[in-house]
Structures are given as C-alpha cells and as structure tokens.
Amino acid sequence: MSDFHNRSQVSARRSDYVWQYEYYEDEEPVSFEGLKAHRYSIVIGFWVGLAVFVIFMFFVLTLLTKTGAPHQENPDSGEKRHRPEGCLVDINGHQDDNDKAFSRPLLEGSRSYFNFYISEEDQAHEKQKPEDKMSSAKDKAERLQRSAEIDEMDEDVEESGGQHQPLSGLIEKSKSDRDRECAFLSHFSIPNFVNLDPGSTLGEDDLLYEPSVILERQSQAHNGHCDTH
Amino acid sequence: LSPISSLPSSTHTSCPEVKVPFPVFFTVGIVSLAENLLVVVAVMRSRNLHSPMYCFMCSLAAFNTIASVTKTWENLMIVLADAGHLERRGPPETDLDDVMDSLLCMSFVGSISSFLAIAVDRYITIFHALRYHNIMTMQRTAAILGLIWTLCAVLAVLMVKFFNFKFIMICFIVFFVVSLAAICFLYVYMFMMARIHAKNIAALPGGGRDKSQHQRRWGSNMRGALTLTILFGAFVVCWAPFFVHLVIITVCPMNPYCECYRSLFELHVVLMMSHALIDPAIYAFRMAELRHTFRKMLFCSDWKFCL
Numbered sequence: 001m002s003d004f005h006n007r008s009q010v011s012a013r014r015s016d017y018v019w020q021y022e023y024y025e026d027e028e029p030v031s032f033e034g035l036k037a038h039r040y041s042i043v044i045g046f047w048v049g050l051a052v053f054v055i056f057m058f059f060v061l062t063l064l065t066k067t068g069a070p071h072q073e074n075p076d077s078g079e080k081r082h083r084p085e086g087c088l089v090d091i092n093g094h095q096d097d098n099d100k101a102f103s104r105p106l107l108e109g110s111r112s113y114f115n116f117y118i119s120e121e122d123q124a125h126e127k128q129k130p131e132d133k134m135s136s137a138k139d140k141a142e143r144l145q146r147s148a149e150i151d152e153m154d155e156d157v158e159e160s161g162g163q164h165q166p167l168s169g170l171i172e173k174s175k176s177d178r179d180r181e182c183a184f185l186s187h188f189s190i191p192n193f194v195n196l197d198p199g200s201t202l203g204e205d206d207l208l209y210e211p212s213v214i215l216e217r218q219s220q221a222h223n224g225h226c227d228t229h
Numbered sequence: 230l231s232p233i234s235s236l237p238s239s240t241h242t243s244c245p246e247v248k249v250p251f252p253v254f255f256t257v258g259i260v261s262l263a264e265n266l267l268v269v270v271a272v273m274r275s276r277n278l279h280s281p282m283y284c285f286m287c288s289l290a291a292f293n294t295i296a297s298v299t300k301t302w303e304n305l306m307i308v309l310a311d312a313g314h315l316e317r318r319g320p321p322e323t324d325l326d327d328v329m330d331s332l333l334c335m336s337f338v339g340s341i342s343s344f345l346a347i348a349v350d351r352y353i354t355i356f357h358a359l360r361y362h363n364i365m366t367m368q369r370t371a372a373i374l375g376l377i378w379t380l381c382a383v384l385a386v387l388m389v390k391f392f393n394f395k396f397i398m399i400c401f402i403v404f405f406v407v408s409l410a411a412i413c414f415l416y417v418y419m420f421m422m423a424r425i426h427a428k429n430i431a432a433l434p435g436g437g438r439d440k441s442q443h444q445r446r447w448g449s450n451m452r453g454a455l456t457l458t459i460l461f462g463a464f465v466v467c468w469a470p471f472f473v474h475l476v477i478i479t480v481c482p483m484n485p486y487c488e489c490y491r492s493l494f495e496l497h498v499v500l501m502m503s504h505a506l507i508d509p510a511i512y513a514f515r516m517a518e519l520r521h522t523f524r525k526m527l528f529c530s531d532w533k534f535c536l
Contacts, residue, residue, distance in 0.1 A: 035485060039244055042490045046473055054462040061454035064421055 244489035249499050251308055257499060258301035261506040265290040265297065267523065268513045275522045281370040282350055286513050288374050289343035292381075293505035296336035299329050300502055327389050335385035337501075340508075341408045342377045344464065347512065348415040355419055398479045405472050409465070416457055424450060460511055467504030470497040 038044070268290035272278045306325070309315045315322055354361055391397055427450075431443070474490065474497055481487040513519050 037486070039486070039489045042477075042486045043493060046470070046490070050466060050469060054458065054465065057461065058454060058458040061417075061420065061457055062451065064424055064454075 244485075244492040246492045246494070247496055249495040251304055253499060254304045254502070255301060257502045257506055258297045258304070261502065261508075262294055262297040262301070264509045265294040265505065267526075268509050268519070269294060271519060271522045271526055274526075277518060278522060279367070281365045281367065282347070282354070283516075283519070284367075284370050284374060285343055285346045285350055286516075286519075288377065289340055289347065289508060290513065292336045292339035292343060293508055295332055296340070296505050297502065299332040299336065300498070303329050331385040331389045334388045335381040338384050338404070339377060339381040340505075341405065341468075342381065344412055345408050346373060346377065348412045352415050352419060355423070395479055398475060402472060402476055402479075405468070412464070413461060416461065420453065420457055423453075463504065463507055463511060467500045467507075471501050 269287055272283050272287035272290075303326075306315060306322070310322075350365060353364055357364060388397055388401070470493075474494060477487045477490055514523075
C-alpha cells in the first residue's frame with residue numbers, strides 16, 4: 001500500500017507512464033505558508049463528521065424502537081390480526097372469526113397443520129403426534145432456532161433457546177422446557193416471517209405485513225402461561 | 230516498501246508524518262491472525278457449522294487472516310529494511326511489494342464482499358424463512374464464495390498492475406460506497422421490520438398488557454439498536470479513513486490540507502488492521518454454536534474425540 005502515493009505522484013505530475021519509484025524529497029515540497037485554516041482541518045472535520053454520523057444512526061435506531069406503525073396503538077387492532085379459522089384452543093378465551101391470511105385458497109391446506117400445532121402448544125401435556133406433524137413442527141422450530149441464532153440483536157435468546165436441541169423446547173412439553181420457552185419467547189422479538197405454503201406465490205408485500213401466525217399464537221399462549229409464573 | 234517519507238525539514242511548517250511503533254503493528258497483526266485462524270479452523274472442522282451463514286463468516290475470517298499475515302509480513306520487511314538488511318528498491322523487494330499489495334487489495338475487497346454476503350444471508354433468513362433452504366443451498370453458497378474469491382483475486386491483480394489509471398481508483402471507491410449503502414440498507418430494513426412486528430405481537434389482545442414485558446422489550450430493543458450501531462459503526466470507523474485517504478490522493482495530491490491528512494497514513498492502516506481484530510468479536514463470537522465449538526476445541530483434552 002505504501003507505494004500508492006509514489007505512483008499517484010507520478011500520475012499526477014507526468015503525462016508519460018514511466019514507471020519508477022519516486023519519493024517526496026525529489027519533488028518540490030508542498031508549501032504550507034499562507035494557510036487560512038488550521039493545518040489539520042480536514043482531519044478534524046472528517047472525524048467530527050464520522051462521530052456525528054454514528055451517533056445520528058444510533059439515535060435513529062432508538063427512535064425506531066420507540067415509535068412504530070400508528071395503527072398498532074388502536075386497541076381494536078387485535079381483531080384485524082390474522083388468526084386461523086376454527087382455532088381449536090384460544091387461551092385468552094375469545095374467538096376470532098376473520099383473518100386475511102387464511103382467506104386465500106392456497107393456504108387452506110395448511111390450516112389443519114396450524115390447528116394441530118396451536119392445540120399442541122396450548123396443551124400442557126404430551127400428545128400423541130403423527131410422525132409427519134412432528135417433522136414439520138420440527139422444521140419450524142429449527143427455523144426459529146436459526147433465526148434466533150442469527151439474530152444478535154437479542155443475544156439472550158441464544159443463551160436461553162438456541163442450543164443444540166432447539167426442538168426440545170418447542171416439541172416436548174416437559175415443564176422445564178416450558179419454562180425455558182417462556183424465557184425464550186419473552187425476549188424473542190424478531191419473528192420469523194413464515195410463509196404458510198412453501199410453494200405459494202405470495203408477493204414480498206404480503207410477507208412483510210403479515211406477522212408470523214405461529215409466533216403470535218405462541219406468544220399468546222405463553223403470555224397466558226408465563227404470566228402465571 | 231517504505232511508507233510516506235516525511236517532508237523535508239525546511240522553514241515550512243509541515244505536517245510531520247505520524248509514525249506508529251512497530252510493536253503495535255505486530256501485536257494487532259498477530260492477535261487478529263490468531264482469532265481469525267481460530268474461526269476458520271473451527272468452521273472447517275466442525276460438522277455442525279457447515280451451513281451457509283458460517284461459511285460466509287469463515288470466508289470473512291479467511292480474508293482477515295490474509296490481511297493480517299500480509300501486513301505483519303510487510304512490517305517485518307520494513308523493519309529489516311530500516312535495519313539495513315534489505316535493499317528498498319531492489320527488484321525482488323519491489324516484486325514482493327507488489328505481491329503484498331495485491332494480497333491486501335484482495336483481502337480488502339473480499340472482506341467487504343463477505344459483509345455483503347452475510348447481510349444478504351441474514352435478510353433471506355428473516356424474510357424468506359420457509360424458502361431459505363431452497364434459496365441458499367450449500368451448492369449456491371459454494372458458488373457465491375468461489376465467485377467472491379476469484380473476483381477479488383482478479384481485481385487485486387488489476388489494481389496493482391494498473392494503479393496509474395485513476396479509473397481503477399474511482400471504481401474502488403464507488404465499490405466501497407455502494408457496498409456500505411447496501412449493507413446499511415439491509416440491516417436497517419431488517420431492524421425496522423422486526424420492531425414493527427414485535428409491536429404487532431405485543432398489540433395482540435393477550436400480549437403487551439404486562440408492564441414488565443414492555444420494559445423487557447424496550448431493553449432488548451435498545452440492545453438491538455446498540456448492536457447494530459456497533460456493527461456498522463466499527464465498519465465505517467475502521468474503513469472510512471483509509472478510503473478518504475485514497476480519495477485524497479486521487480483528488481488533491483498537492484494541497485497542503487490534504488497533505489496533513491495523508492501524514493496520518495499509518496494510523497489509518499492500524500485502524501484497518503484493528504477491524505480484522507474486532508471482526509470475530511462482532512460476527513463470529515456472538516454465535517452460541519461457534520462459542521461452543523471453540524470451547525470444545527480449546528479445552529478438550531483429547532483432540533481426536535472432540536471434533
């Protein structure tokens with residue numbers, strides 16, 4: 001990197017591309033007389049600008065955490081949230097009758113899976129599960145674990161949830177696992193944007209504005225469960 | 230080989246070149262080499278870590294390793310040349326100088342590409358979660374990494390051979406700015422969407438009414454903002470001074486103010502090297518799986534059974 005400067009001097013001063021090394025002693029020195037501002041003004045200006053930029057970015061990020069989309073303040077907004085139709089168990093005791101996500105025909109088929117998954121979450125006891133349901137729930141849990149792992153924004157998620165057996169916290173319903181799950185979900189705030197049908201052609205916008213149903217139910221279920229602790 | 234020589238002592242009030250003592254260079258170089266080599270070895274040897282995300286981190290660590298090795302080697306040569314054992318302008322030394330400059334360029338372009346790849350990978354993981362395994366297969370990861378490495382090698386050779394053309398320098402700078410903007414955008418977008426949806430979940434009829442939960446969420450949000458600031462701030466603080474240096478030698482080689490900026494060249498190089506030092510702390514050591522592998526590697530008594 002050091003001879004860059006030598007070469008730049010060559011290119012700045014000569015029109016022919018004679019490639020030889022030159023040092024600054026060979027050329028006329030830069031005159032420092034008659035400087036209006038301080039010598040290091042560019043240096044100081046650069047570092048001040050950089051510091052302002054970093055601090056500004058931090059404040060913008062913290063501001064983003066405080067404000068959100070305005071419609072979330074509306075207490076009725078819960079009804080606009082997407083719920084699976086015919087949900088088996090609702091731990092808070094109210095049934096939702098409409099959801100946009102599930103009105104699409106290509107999502108019909110996965111509804112039974114979600115009903116199963118949700119009811120499994122809501123039960124406190126072990127349930128007899130068919131193998132394929134286990135594997136698909138396992139898949140979801142793996143993705144949750146992975147997204148939890150990659151999410152360094154919530155590092156304590158890794159400590160509490162993202163271990164070598166991520167599935168145990170979500171599939172096996174032993175009490176200790178539920179406790180760990182409570183800790184997991186209470187800190188986990190970056191949800192997975194789960195596309196309900198892997199082959200669907202939902203556009204990007206649909207994914208962005210529909211929160212994950214699994215995590216909603218989980219947080220709901222575990223809010224009910226964890227609050228009792 | 231030689232760094233910027235200081236301006237001749239004369240009646241002019243000049244900006245003396247700031248020299249960084251060699252032990253600082255060596256320490257930074259060797260520590261960053263050790264850290265990054267550890268990451269590379271851990272990812273390569275452990276079966277758990279053969280996933281796209283860890284491959285990109287391994288590539289980043291490999292580029293940082295190359296940068297550390299090259300810089301340390303160059304410093305060694307400078308020490309030897311100062312001591313008189315090496316000829317500064319002899320042909321083998323200039324060739325070696327070219328090789329080292331190429332390697333440094335390569336590692337520089339490579340680290341930036343790796344950052345970009347990591348950001349895109351995280352973006353896909355969050356926003357296309359169900360299709361992630363189809364989008365980011367190991368074959369595609371290998372292809373992407375191969376592309377990055379060949380691109381960096383080619384660019385490095387071109388950069389050093391044709392450095393006289395200002396066009397190359399401008400390309401370099403544009404590449405840096407574009408990558409910076411892309412990485413910034415990706416992370417801020419992920420962050421924004423995550424916060425919005427965290428609020429969505431909290432706005433559910435069952436959720437969010439608990440005050441302690443609200444405070445916990447606020448705490449984790451602050452931590453998220455801090456992490457992102459550190460990630461991005463470290464990148465900008467460590468790389469930008471050197472880049473502004475490149476801009477300055479392109480734009481105003483003879484201006485006295487620019488001259489004073491250029492006199493801090495060695496400090497800027499130390500900053501760049503220290504980014505290779507803190508990269509593992511920001512990216513790799515935050516993954517629980519990787520930390521677990523390290524513990525197994527370093528503290529396991531029987532190597533054969535550990536990995």
